[in-house]
Amino acid sequence: MNMKIGFDNDKYLSMQSEHIKERISKFDNKLYLEFGGKLFDDYHASRVLPGFAPDSKLKMLMQLSEHAEIVIVISAGDIEKNKVRGDLGITYDLDVIRLIDAFKERGFFVGSVVITQYSGQNSANIFKSKLENLGIKVYIHYPIEGYPSNIPLIVSDEGYGKNEYIETSRPLVIITAPGPGSGKMATCLSQLYHEHKRGIHAGYAKFETFPIWNIPLKHPVNLAYEAATADLNDVNMIDPFHLEAYGETTVNYNRDVEIFPVLSAIFERIFGKCPYQSPTDMGVNMVGNCIIDDEVCREASKQEIIRRYYQSLERHLEGENNDDEVFKLELLMKQAGISTENRKATTAALNCAKETGAPAVALELEDGKIITGKTSDLLGASAALMLNTLKELANIPHEVHVISPAAIEPIQKLKTEYLGSQNPRLHTDEVLIALSSTAATSDLAKLALAQLPKLKGCQVHSSVMLSAVDKKIFKKLGVQLTCEAVYEHKKLY
Known part of the structure; x- marks a missing residue:
């Protein structure tokens, strides 16, 4: 049986790695690349973009592996509450160990693990010891009061300065995590602050597959991403900074748009001016250019939204989520013009x-x-x-x-x-x-x-x-x- 294909995986592999190389060249010796989404088992992407291989992003990175090192980020709060990765059914802390093994097997250099939002959680201490006993370097980052609006505190020795500086040895530092909300972006920014103090001209870019910036806001592929993150209450939105700077409509999501003024202010302190005009500018995602059958991707995404709705109802029955998540998914189904009968x-x-x-x-x-x-x-x-x-x-x-x-x-x-x-x-x-x-x-x-x-x-x-x-x-x-x-x-x- 042949699955209908809506996405050109080969085109994606070559186009995406070239685009990242080009971005590295804009910063002389150090680029922190925030890697959103799943790295080598992106089943969400492979479900909504039929033809996208779950390990596409990893294959693309393997072309850059000699220049790259990986830093894995996990939030102390997620360790404390035993947060589970829905697709694999394992906790985030176990997934960190699984990720380290999987990267090493494929010849990547894993530099360290960062525990973010640390405020003395006992389970985080236990996890830190466990990693150190396995010979893995662990760094601690702390919550910053008034984050993200209190820029003078954030960009100071009491803010990012309090975080431990992550020792890295390669020009491309890939910051990844078991799941969203782990603190990847804050880790990158903290490093930029520390690098600047050490006289190093480091850059930052963002690799986020979804939402896809160059397809419509309410395209089912983008709605399916909102469905996947319904528990975080993320919403896709038009990037207002990009629209203002270039008169071009692009799609981003609320957390990136909200944090952009902070990023801009931090970049200004580091470089004298911000190298990016918008959150969209920071991204390096080429996925939208590799969709070859829009109808196939639309249909696959509608099915994904319905599946997410059913999963949410199950979790609700088990007492694992609240009404808001279910309501949000019902709303997304309405926006996509579908019901469970589809x-x-x-x-x-x-x-x-x-x-x-x-x-x-x-x-x-x-x-x-x-x-x-x-x-x-x-x-x-x-x-x-x-x-x-x-x-x-x-x-x-x-x-x-x-x-x-x-x-x-x-x-x-x-x-x-x-x-x-x-x-x-x-x-x-x-x-x-x-x-x-x-x-x-x-x-x-x-x-x-x-x-x-x-x-x-x-x-x-x-x-x-x-x-x-x-x-x-x-x-x-x-x-x-x-x-x-x-x-x-x-x-x-």
Whole structure:
């Protein structure tokens, strides 16, 4: 099955690295490049810009790796509250360690980690010790009272001057983080202040994939970015400084626009004048120039907004977010002119659940065909869906068993009699194991199993919230899943 492509990845790789090299050349020996978004697993970008590879930004940076070093930033507040990266399901502090490993594996030099907004948090102290025991340099940056408006304090020895100076050795310093709100920009600015005190002419630039500055403000790709950051309450806006300086309409987001006067004032103190007229000027993002099919990207982004809405409803049911986030996503759906009915798998799953009176799951294949999975005595709805889809893709008639019931029963016995589970139905992982073991003696099972890679990018909706196990399997297969914010059982525990 061929996914529709809306983005030219090769053009992006060459165009983007050239553009960054050009920016480095404008500052003699040191450029701090604030890297927003995910660096080598940008699944959001790959979902809303079909054709964008999740590791595109990393591949592009690898062309600059000899000149680059990486500094990872994490906020002490995020460590303290065990903030979790939604796409990977791991905490920010664990993600810092994962990032260090991943960068090193690819030949990058990771210089250090910076803990920002530090005010004595115990969990931050523990994390600092852990990193230092692993041989990683750690620097501490502090909150500044009146940030970002109190410029005289910020640009002083009591403001940025109080932060520890990060020792760097390469001309391009890439400042990245596990997620937004970590303090990347403040870290860059703090370094500019310290470099200036040391007589070093350092520059700053920003690499932020979204919002895309040279497509319309309410383009679904830009709305999908607002949906992704609904918990931060970021909003995209027209860059007023760029409009004033050049008479050109570009898109930026509120935090960058709000901070620009501060940046401008800091640059003036460093260089005598600010090298940039607007937040847009500071950016080096070429993504908007590499969209080759606008319609494909629009449709993919609308689906992303609906998925974000469902995730927000689930978190709300679990008490992990407030009403505002849900309202914001409802508003974004209105702005994009869509509702949950625009997700075909949703309608199919809900209809199936209504007919059967039990949980149901539906999947939309690349060609638009819908497959459903119902709850039965042997299988949970997700497991049934998995088998039905693999049979469909392998052209195996629906009534043919690819796993014999005789192979399922011992697994059920193991679950209920030996492991004490009250639910005899097989989860997706168990059904895949049963299918794998059947494949040793059955060509049909082997053929069904070989279809698994084709599930990547398919849309799935469940009429109830799925177990962590089922969610994990769908994620590993690259399936884009949403669930109704409804518990499967009425029990409280």
